[in-house]
Structures are given as C-alpha cells and as structure tokens.
Amino acid sequence: MSRSLNSSVIRLHEEHHALEDYQGGVPRWCNGCGDNAILAAMQRLCSDENLAPENTVFVSGIGCSSRLPHYMKTYGFHSLHGRAFPVAEGIKMARPDLNVFVSTGDGDCCSIGAAHWIHALRYNMNITVVLHDNHVYGLTKKQASPTSPRGLKSNTTPYGATLEPMNPLTVSLGVQGASFIAQAVDWVPEVLYDILKAAYRHRGFSFVRVLQRCPEFMPKAFDPWLHDPQRTQILTHKDGLQLSPSLSSAYRNQLAHDPADIDRAREIASMDDPIPVGILYRNAGAPCYEDLRHAGTLRSPAAIRAGLDRELDKFTFWPEGAEAAAAD
Numbered sequence: 312m313s314r315s316l317n318s319s320v321i322r323l324h325e326e327h328h329a330l331e332d333y334q335g336g337v338p339r340w341c342n343g344c345g346d347n348a349i350l351a352a353m354q355r356l357c358s359d360e361n362l363a364p365e366n367t368v369f370v371s372g373i374g375c376s377s378r379l380p381h382y383m384k385t386y387g388f389h390s391l392h393g394r395a396f397p398v399a400e401g402i403k404m405a406r407p408d409l410n411v412f413v414s415t416g417d418g419d420c421c422s423i424g425a426a427h428w429i430h431a432l433r434y435n436m437n438i439t440v441v442l443h444d445n446h447v448y449g450l451t452k453k454q455a456s457p458t459s460p461r462g463l464k465s466n467t468t469p470y471g472a473t474l475e476p477m478n479p480l481t482v483s484l485g486v487q488g489a490s491f492i493a494q495a496v497d498w499v500p501e502v503l504y505d506i507l508k509a510a511y512r513h514r515g516f517s518f519v520r521v522l523q524r525c526p527e528f529m530p531k532a533f534d535p536w537l538h539d540p541q542r543t544q545i546l547t548h549k550d551g552l553q554l555s556p557s558l559s560s561a562y563r564n565q566l567a568h569d570p571a572d573i574d575r576a577r578e579i580a581s582m583d584d585p586i587p588v589g590i591l592y593r594n595a596g597a598p599c600y601e602d603l604r605h606a607g608t609l610r611s612p613a614a615i616r617a618g619l620d621r622e623l624d625k626f627t628f629w630p631e632g633a634e635a636a637a638a639d
C-alpha cells in the first residue's frame with residue numbers, strides 16, 4: 312500500500328464512529344419502554360452524522376427518560392429535576408462548538424421545568440431536545456403529569472385527573488422565537504429517526520415531542536393508535552418528511568403540510584386523534600441567542616487572560632505617571 316493511501320486508511324478509521332462508539336451502559340428501563348426506541352434512534356443519529364463523542368453532550372433533568380445520558384458514550388450531565396434547559400444553555404454559551412442534546416420527561420419539562428422550557432424556546436439556542444412524553448411520572452411510580460389524560464387515576468389523583476391535558480405542541484408554537492417543533496411516536500422508529508435527524512440538522516432550538524409508551528404505569532395508553540395505523544396522520548412535504556414506499560403503504564393517512572406555515576401548524580398541533588406525526592413548524596431564519604451574544608468569546612484563551620490581567624491590575628501600585636505611560 313502506498314504511503315498516502317495508508318495514511319488515508321488510518322484517517323478514515325480514526326474519523327468514522329460506529330454505533331458501538333455511542334453505546335454506553337445497559338439501559339435499566341422496563342421491557343417495552345419507549346425510551347429504548349428513542350435511545351436507539353439517538354445512537355444511530357450520532358453514528359450516521361459522525362458526531363465526535365468528545366464534542367457531544369447529552370443533558371437531562373430527573374426521571375426515567377432523564378437516564379438517557381448514562382447510556383450514551385458521550386459527555387453527559389444528569390442534572391436536577393426541571394433544570395436540563397439552563398444547564399444545556401450554559402454549556403452552549405461556553406462551548407458553542409459542541410453538539411448539545413436534551414432529554415426531558417413530561418413532568419420534567421412541562422411541570423417543574425415549565426418556565427425554563429418557555430424561555431429556552433424563546434432563546435432559540437442551537438440545541439436538540441426530545442420530550443419523552445409518556446403522560447405520567449414514571450420514575451416516582453405513577454403520579455399525574457400536565458399531559459396526563461383527564462380522569463387518569465394515579466397516586467396524586469386517586470379519583471381521576473381533574474384537568475384537561477396540556478398540549479406541549481400548541482404551547483411551544485405559541486412562544487415567540489420558537490423555530491422547530493415536531494412530533495414523533497416511539498412505535499414508528501424509521502419516522503422517529505427521520506424527525507430526529509431533521510431536528511439535529513436544524514440550526515436553532517429543535518423541540519421534538521415523542522409520544523412514548525410506559526407499559527409499567529400507562530399500559531394501554533396508546534393502544535388505539537398502535538392497532539390502527541390510520542389513526543396516525545403523517546405530515547409530508549418536500550421540506551419536511553418523505554416516507555419510504557413501504558411506510559407510505561402502511562401509513563396511508565397522510566397530510567401535505569408546509570412546515571413554514573405556522574397558522575396551519577397550530578391547527579394541526581391541536582389535533583389528538585388522529586395523532587399528527589412530522590415536522591409541524593420550522594423557521595431556519597430565526598436568530599440563535601448564542602450568535603446574538605457572541606457565545607464562546609468570553610471563554611477564549613485571549614479573553615480569559617485579558618480578564619485575569621484586568622483583575623490583577625487592580626492590585627498594582629503605579630508610580631506617578633507610569634499608568635499613563637503603560638497605557639501608551
């Protein structure tokens with residue numbers, strides 16, 4: 312083998328990351344938990360996009376879904392309940408070059424973390440977010456969440472949940488600055504993967520709500536949709552999802568939807584039967600907060616040194632006239 316060919320082979324080997332490069336610990340989720348499908352799609356995405364593990368961070372709050380960073384062989388930050396967004400935003404401000412992902416549950420995001428969620432949408436930082444929405448608090452063994460169906464009997468609602476559920480899609484689409492809103496379901500993995508890929512490739516805050524099965528505490532929650540593919544409506548468009556021929560014949564209920572149309576996106580988002588799946592809204596031109604604030608510059612070696620110099624100079628004794636001379 313010639314020397315240049317040899318070195319290219321070595322470079323190829325060094326630069327390509329296989330699926331195993333992203334597979335961390337063995338997941339502790341229950342059998343049949345939809346979190347497994349989301350994890351598999353994430354690992355495939357990282358490998359296909361060849362994201363350097365050392366430049367990739369998965370951030371989460373607390374919950375079953377928030378265990379995802381443990382299972383990715385990248386950097387990870389399993390933070391506090393409801394606090395994944397400010398942690399992810401801090402990372403992005405300091406290191407805008409990193410690929411930053413967030414995994415959050417419906418309790419983590421829509422309940423305790425709701426204020427952070429709204430402002431994260433508004434700030435539109437380049438972060439890819441997956442809301443694992445199983446309509447319940449799983450980790451703490453069945454309490455009602457903001458997305459629980461009305462009437463759900465749980466440890467906190469023994470007579471049934473009183474309120475109508477919150478719709479994370481319509482809430483997100485109501486926030487000024489929101490730039491990418493999509494919905495997927497864990498039981499159609501190919502479409503889940505395509506939506507996560509589009510979300511990752513969008514430059515801005517991409518928010519993907521994934522309807523996620525929790526066989527332990529919500530065993531039949533999505534059965535009607537699982538048993539009847541026509542009750543899932545796939546949003547297709549040349550700038551959105553395009554189904555493979557086999558999926559197209561299985562999921563015949565399709566709706567052409569241009570993700571640039573926010574008014575139509577809001578109408579579609581409010582449907583719950585059939586479930587809309589696809590990219591509801593995308594605005595590639597929305598400004599990212601880190602660009603507006605020139606993120607990362609504060610942490611450059613030159614900026615850190617200048618800051619230290621400024622601090623140390625406060626303790627310098629300048630003989631008369633020397634300060635002006637030093638400034639010249």
Ligand SMILES: Cc1ncc(C[n+]2csc(CCOP(=O)(O)OP(=O)(O)O)c2C)c(N)n1
Nearest residue numbers: 373374375376392416417418419448449450
């Ligand atoms: C400040 C705080 N409050 C409450 C809890 C208890 N707690 C842990 S996880 C959780 C809810 C998790 O539900 P969700 O976000 O829907 O995730 P899932 O487990 O369903 O994936 C709660 C209330 C906590 N850890 N910290």
Ligand code: SF4
Nearest residue numbers: 340341344375449525
């Ligand atoms: S309790 Fe539910 S959400 Fe948690 S791991 Fe089990 S199936 Fe998944």
